Each structure stands twice: as structure tokens, then as C-alpha cells.
Amino acid sequence: MDALIEKLKEQIIEQLNLAEVKPEDINPDASLFGDGLGLDSIDALELIVLLEKHYAIKIQNPADGKKIFESVRTMAEFIKSQGKA
Amino acid sequence: METVITSYCRITNSVLIINGEKLTLEPKETGQQQLTDIYKRLEIQYPKFHKMDGLCKLGVLATEAALMHSGFLERHQPDSIAILLSNKSSSLDTDRTHQHSISNKDNYFPSPSVFVYTLPNIVIGEIAIKHKITGENAFFVAEKFDSKLLAEQNLTLLKQNQVSAVISGWVDYENGNLDALIYLTEIVPNSIKNSKFKPLNDLTIKQLYY
Amino acid sequence: MPEVFTSYNSVISPLGFNTKDNLSALLNHSIGIKSVQFGKLNEWFCLSKIDNTDIQNHHASIKHHELFTKLELLSVLSIQDVLNQSGVSLKEPNTLLIYSTTKGNIDLLEKGTYADIPEQRVYLSEMANFIGNYFEAANTPLVISNACISGLLAIINAKRLIDAGLYETIIVCGGDLVTEFTVSGFKSFNALSTIPCKPFDEARDGINLGEAVASLIVTKNSLLKTEKSLRIVNGASANDANHISGPSRNGDGLFKAISDTFKNYQNIKPDTINAHGTATPYNDEMESIAFERCSLTNVPVNSLKGYYGHTLGAAGVLETIVAIESAHINQLISSAGFSHKGVSGNIEVIKSHQHSTINHVLKTASGFGGCNAAALFSKF
Numbered sequence: 255m256d257a258l259i260e261k262l263k264e265q266i267i268e269q270l271n272l273a274e275v276k277p278e279d280i281n282p283d284a285s286l287f288g289d290g291l292g293l294d295s296i297d298a299l300e301l302i303v304l305l306e307k308h309y310a311i312k313i314q315n316p317a318d319g320k321k322i323f324e325s326v327r328t329m330a331e332f333i334k335s336q337g338k339a
Numbered sequence: 340m341e342t343v344i345t346s347y348c349r350i351t352n353s354v355l356i357i358n359g360e361k362l363t364l365e366p367k368e369t370g371q372q373q374l375t376d377i378y379k380r381l382e383i384q385y386p387k388f389h390k391m392d393g394l395c396k397l398g399v400l401a402t403e404a405a406l407m408h409s410g411f412l413e414r415h416q417p418d419s420i421a422i423l424l425s426n427k428s429s430s431l432d433t434d435r436t437h438q439h440s441i442s443n444k445d446n447y448f449p450s451p452s453v454f455v456y457t458l459p460n461i462v463i464g465e466i467a468i469k470h471k472i473t474g475e476n477a478f479f480v481a482e483k484f485d486s487k488l489l490a491e492q493n494l495t496l497l498k499q500n501q502v503s504a505v506i507s508g509w510v511d512y513e514n515g516n517l518d519a520l521i522y523l524t525e526i527v528p529n530s531i532k533n534s535k536f537k538p539l540n541d542l543t544i545k546q547l548y549y
Numbered sequence: 550m551p552e553v554f555t556s557y558n559s560v561i562s563p564l565g566f567n568t569k570d571n572l573s574a575l576l577n578h579s580i581g582i583k584s585v586q587f588g589k590l591n592e593w594f595c596l597s598k599i600d601n602t603d604i605q606n607h608h609a610s611i612k613h614h615e616l617f618t619k620l621e622l623l624s625v626l627s628i629q630d631v632l633n634q635s636g637v638s639l640k641e642p643n644t645l646l647i648y649s650t651t652k653g654n655i656d657l658l659e660k661g662t663y664a665d666i667p668e669q670r671v672y673l674s675e676m677a678n679f680i681g682n683y684f685e686a687a688n689t690p691l692v693i694s695n696a697c698i699s700g701l702l703a704i705i706n707a708k709r710l711i712d713a714g715l716y717e718t719i720i721v722c723g724g725d726l727v728t729e730f731t732v733s734g735f736k737s738f739n740a741l742s743t744i745p746c747k748p749f750d751e752a753r754d755g756i757n758l759g760e761a762v763a764s765l766i767v768t769k770n771s772l773l774k775t776e777k778s779l780r781i782v783n784g785a786s787a788n789d790a791n792h793i794s795g796p797s798r799n800g801d802g803l804f805k806a807i808s809d810t811f812k813n814y815q816n817i818k819p820d821t822i823n824a825h826g827t828a829t830p831y832n833d834e835m836e837s838i839a840f841e842r843c844s845l846t847n848v849p850v851n852s853l854k855g856y857y858g859h860t861l862g863a864a865g866v867l868e869t870i871v872a873i874e875s876a877h878i879n880q881l882i883s884s885a886g887f888s889h890k891g892v893s894g895n896i897e898v899i900k901s902h903q904h905s906t907i908n909h910v911l912k913t914a915s916g917f918g919g920c921n922a923a924a925l926f927s928k929f
Binding site: 417418422427428429431434435437438441442444447449450451454455457458459460461463464465467468470471472473474475476477478479480481482488491492494495496498499501 | 652653655678709920
């Protein structure tokens with residue numbers, strides 16, 4: 255799980271062009287949106303692309319994204335639950 | 340009252356000129372690296388910068404540099420400032436990135452954060468957001484830097500009293516080539532004399548571009 | 550100062566190759582949107598596309614038509630149509646062509662689309678110059694590329710340039726195609742509806758992309774005044790300064806654009822609003838709030854996206870032309886796809902075609918980059 259979380263952090267930084275953020279700056283339990291990393295609606299769509307590209311997971315209903323993308327940990331748990339990690 | 344250019348910034352891959360003060364830039368491997376370098380030089384703190392495409396980064400940097408120490412934003416309400424920009428290649432640099440992401444049906448991943456930058460006027464939006472500027476907008480595309488077009492558009496807008504000031508110029512980014520001139524135009528009372536102010540016309544704009 | 554007004558026009562869309570056919574199609578409730586398979590992945594999309602065989606039936610009048618891209622061909626046909634009707638020539642030094650587009654010849658980036666056309670014409674100015682040269686234009690065409698407000702902005706700009714005395718007559722041409730470029734991009738944004746779009750409706754779930762080319766003459770030359778001519782009273786643009794892809798929740802930018810348009814014309818009350826109405830949840834909601842804030846609550850509103858889809862850079866010109874035609878026959882055109890109001894702003898969406906005196910029309914548009922535009926047109 256921890257390895258997946260670390261990998262996800264790097265992928266998020268790369269996919270979302272978070273140039274000033276380092277993996278160790280991201281608390282895996284902190285909120286990705288709002289006060290946490292401060293991601294916005296485009297980033298949310300971009301995270302859907304990330305899951306599709308790197309983990310072959312398709313999210314059909316973007317509304318589901320809200321729960322999945324709560325934090326890096328929830329993302330990792332979701333990927334695991336899909337048997338893709 | 341007089342319509343004048345009160346501040347400007349010119350950026351290419353090799354120079355950064357702010358109101359006549361010229362700084363030679365060291366060559367960098369990529370245009371993006373040069374943009375990051377200028378960002379650091381100008382000591383701007385704006386994390387959103389890194390998410391932007393090259394065109395927006397260039398436009399935002401040139402605007403920030405022109406605004407610095409200009410007093411422009413203190414003299415004008417954000418709702419009466421217009422942003423009028425122009426370039427040659429529209430958003431082609433990012434268009435090509437998006438096209439590449441859909442060129443292979445077995446590796447077909449269009450990216451929303453790329454696609455959103457496939458419009459040239461997004462750079463106007465980024466500048467507007469940074470300073471909450473809500474006045475008139477327009478993006479023009481021309482074959483080459485066109486000082487006549489800019490002068491006509493600036494004067495028309497100011498004379499017809501749509502706004503009190505304009506952020507204007509040329510912002511082109513393609514294949515790592517940086518080519519920007521941003522200048523600030525205002526109507527100032529004749530009583531305010533400043534030797535650095537330049538009359539707004541075709542010729543002045545042309546001279547600033549060189 | 551002589552008044553600036555609209556003159557002859559031309560619309561090319563899936564609903565017809567001239568304005569007359571388009572208008573009768575609209576009055577007959579025809580829509581251009583169809584479910585088709587599209588792109589490399591052969592997925593199903595609802596799109597409003599111009600049939601290639603229709604183009605072939607019309608391009609015979611153009612010499613060496615194989616050297617033109619699809620958008621250039623359609624643009625030349627549309628501009629030729631308004632020149633023929635009006636007798637205006639772009640060779641005159643006091644005339645100008647303003648071309649409004651978001652993506653122009655973007656299909657040139659897709660390898661193999663055209664055999665003999667240089668990729669250079671993917672540059673918007675190259676494309677506009679190519680079209681201008683066809684008509685031996687005296688002045689270099691002006692290209693406006695400002696997302697979805699491009700077309701309306703081009704009309705507003707034409708009025709201003711004429712008011713400033715720089716030109717007498719301006720031909721505003723707006724055009725954009727449905728391409729894999731835009732379809733895949735809007736799909737990644739999750740912005741596409743899989744059914745014909747439903748502007749302002751409670752069940753709306755996104756846009757349909759559409760293609761069209763539309764041309765409108767804007768002039769102060771009284772010899773070009775027609776029975777359909779409307780004065781361009783005023784227009785304005787404004788930025789939300791909020792987000793590059795999402796509109797301001799409370800319609801700030803649109804509110805400002807409309808307020809600025811009416812600043813010196815508060816005595817005028819529009820008889821109808823031709824809105825942007827893309828059928829995305831946020832856009833339509835934002836528009837309804839802006840209209841209510843402008844006290845336009847009982848003014849009949851329509852969106853033409855349910856007929857034509859979103860035609861991007863063409864939309865402002867196309868929709869203004871339909872508004873001009875609808876004012877001429879004093880007929881409010883229904884907002885196709887609308888049945889139950891699904892926006893919180895108190896607005897009156899036109900459910901069915903109806904006769905009504907139309908003297909003043911408000912046209913609005915909003916787009917990516919936080920941009921908004923509004924323009925007011927009045928009968929003489």
C-alpha cells in the first residue's frame with residue numbers, strides 16, 4: 255500500500271504539473287481539493303485520465319470521483335479494490 | 340488628457356527588457372526552462388503558474404513585469420481595465436500536444452488540462468484571474484507583430500470610453516520560442532508629466548517591439 | 550455620427566446552404582444534430598455536421614476547390630453569398646473582412662486529411678489571408694479568436710472600427726468545424742451530451758458540437774440598408790476573472806457585459822434574448838442568474854444550440870443572423886430541447902414558436918477563459 259501511495263504521489267505531481275510540490279509535501283490523508291493540495295475541477299478530470307492511463311480503470315460516472323479522489327490514500331484504496339495494483 | 344504608454348515589458352529567449360532596462364538571459368535548453376527562470380528572477384509567488392501552458396506562462400510573466408512598480412493597478416478600477424492581446428500562432432503549441440494525445444487509437448488519452456489551453460484567449464483569462472481584472476477582452480491573430488492593429492484597437496476602445504486603461508500587446512509561444520511585448524496604456528491628465536511615458540501610436544508600439 | 554447596422558447575411562449549416570433554407574428549417578422544427586460514429590475510436594456522438602456531399606454540390610463555382618480546406622470552402626461560399634446579395638467588394642479600401650474562429654483549419658494537424666494543402670494554413674492568419682486573397686481583399690483580414698464569444702465579439706468590433714471611422718463596411722465571417730480535435734477535448738472535459746442537447750432544461754447534461762459558417766455585413770452605408778437591417782446599438786465584453794474553464798457561479802462577467810451594453814440605453818427593454826445556452830449544467834445556470842440580476846426576468850429567451858449544437862467561433866455570427874431574421878418576421882423561435890425549466894434564475898424560456906413584435910434583441914455569449922459578451926440590436 256505504501257509503495258502504491260508513493261507512486262501515486264509522483265504520478266499526481268507529474269500529471270497535474272505541480273512543479274513546486276514534492277512527494278514528501280503530500281500528506282496521503284490530506285484533502286486533495288479545497289484546503290489540501292488546492293486542486294480544481296480540471297485537476298479532477300485529469301485524475302480520471304490518470305487512473306485510465308496508468309491503471310486501466312475507467313470511471314464512467316465522474317460524480318463517483320468525489321469519494322475516490324478525497325485523498326491519495328482513498329485513491330490507492332480504490333485502485334487496490336479494483337484489483338489493479 | 341493624453342493617451343500614453345506608461346510601462347512595458349519585452350521578453351524573448353535572450354532578453355528581458357522592462358521599461359528600457361535590458362537584461363540578457365542565458366540560453367536554456369527549452370523555452371519552458373527559460374520561462375521558469377524568468378519566473379524565479381521576477382520573484383513571483385504564484386503556484387498556478389506551473390500548471391499553465393507556455394503561452395499563458397509567457398503572457399502572465401510579461402504582464403507581471405510590466406505591472407511591477409508601475410502603479411497601474413492603483414490608478415484604475417479592475418472593472419475598467421481591458422486586456423487586448425495578439426499573436427501569430429494562436430494556441431498551436433498546445434494544439435499540437437493535444438493532437439498528439441489523440442493520434443494513436445491504442446494510446447488515446449486526451450487530457451483536459453491540456454485541452455483547456457487550446458484557445459489563445461486563455462492567457463487573457465489567466466491575467467484577468469491573477470488581478471481580478473473584469474473589463475473588455477479580445478484576442479487577435481495576425482501574420483506578424485502588427486503595431487497598427489494594436490494601436491487602432493487600443494485607441495478605439497479608449498476613445499469610445501469603454502475602459503480607462505488597457506493591458507495590451509503581443510504574446511507568441513511556439514516550439515519553445517518566446518516572443519512577447521506587453522505594454523500598459525492609460526489616459527492621463529496633461530498635468531502628470533513623466534519622461535518615461537510614451538504617446539500611444541503605431542510607431543511607439545513598433546519601437547518597443549524591437 | 551452615422552448609425553452602424555447589420556445588412557445582408559448568409560448561413561451555411563446542416564440545415565441549409567443559405568439563410569432562407571436555415572430559417573424555414575428552424576420554423577419547421579428541424580434540427581441539425583444527429584447521432585453518428587466519429588473519430589478513430591468510432592464512438593457514438595451527437596453532432597451537427599455538414600454533409601460532405603452537400604459541399605460537393607455547391608463547390609463547383611469555386612475554381613481549384615481541391616486547394617481549399619473544408620472550412621475555407623465553406624467560408625468562401627458564405628462570403629460570396631453576401632457579396633453577391635449586396636454588391637459589396639472586399640477590393641475597396643474602406644471594406645474589411647473580420648474572420649471569427651476558435652480552431653480554423655485545425656483538421657490540417659491530422660495527417661492525411663488533405664493531400665495538397667500546406668500545413669502552414671493551420672495558422673489562423675494564413676487561412677484568413679487565403680480567403681481574403683480569393684476575394685482580392687484590399688485590407689489584411691482581421692482574425693478574432695476569443696473562444697465561444699469570438700463571433701459576437703467580431704460583430705461588436707466591426708461596429709467599433711466603423712464608428713472610429715476606419716472602415717465603412719465590414720464583412721464578419723464566423724466559422725468552425727466539428728473535428729476529432731474538439732470532440733475528443735470536450736469529451737475529456739466530460740462536457741458532451743449523448744443526446745440532442747437541452748439548453749436551460751432540468752435534464753440538460755452537456756453540449757453537442759456543431760459546424761457552421763455564417764457571414765454578416767456590418768456597415769454605415771445607407772445604400773446597404775435592407776428591410777431586415779437592425780441598428781447595432783451597443784455591445785460590450787467582460788471577464789469573470791474567476792476560472793479558466795468554469796463560468797462564475799453568479800454570472801458576474803455576463804452581468805457586467807449586459808450592464809455595460811445598456812449603460813447609456815436604459816430606456817430600451819429587449820423584446821427577446823438570444824442566449825448562449827450551451828446546455829451544460831453550469832453555463833445555463835449562470836446565464837439565468839445573470840439575466841435575473843439584469844432584471845430581464847420576463848423577456849422571452851431562447852438558445853439555438855438545440856438546433857445547431859455549439860458551433861464555437863461561428864456561434865455568435867450564426868445566432869445573431871437567426872435573431873435578425875426572427876425579428877424581421879416578428880416570430881420568437883422556440884428553444885429546441887427545452888421542456889422543463891432547470892435553472893434557478895427567473896427566466897422565461899421560449900417553448901414554442903410564437904408571433905410577437907420584436908423591436909429590440911439582446912444577444913449574449915460566454916466562453917472558456919472567463920469571457921462574456923453582449924450586444925443590443927434595434928429595428929430602425
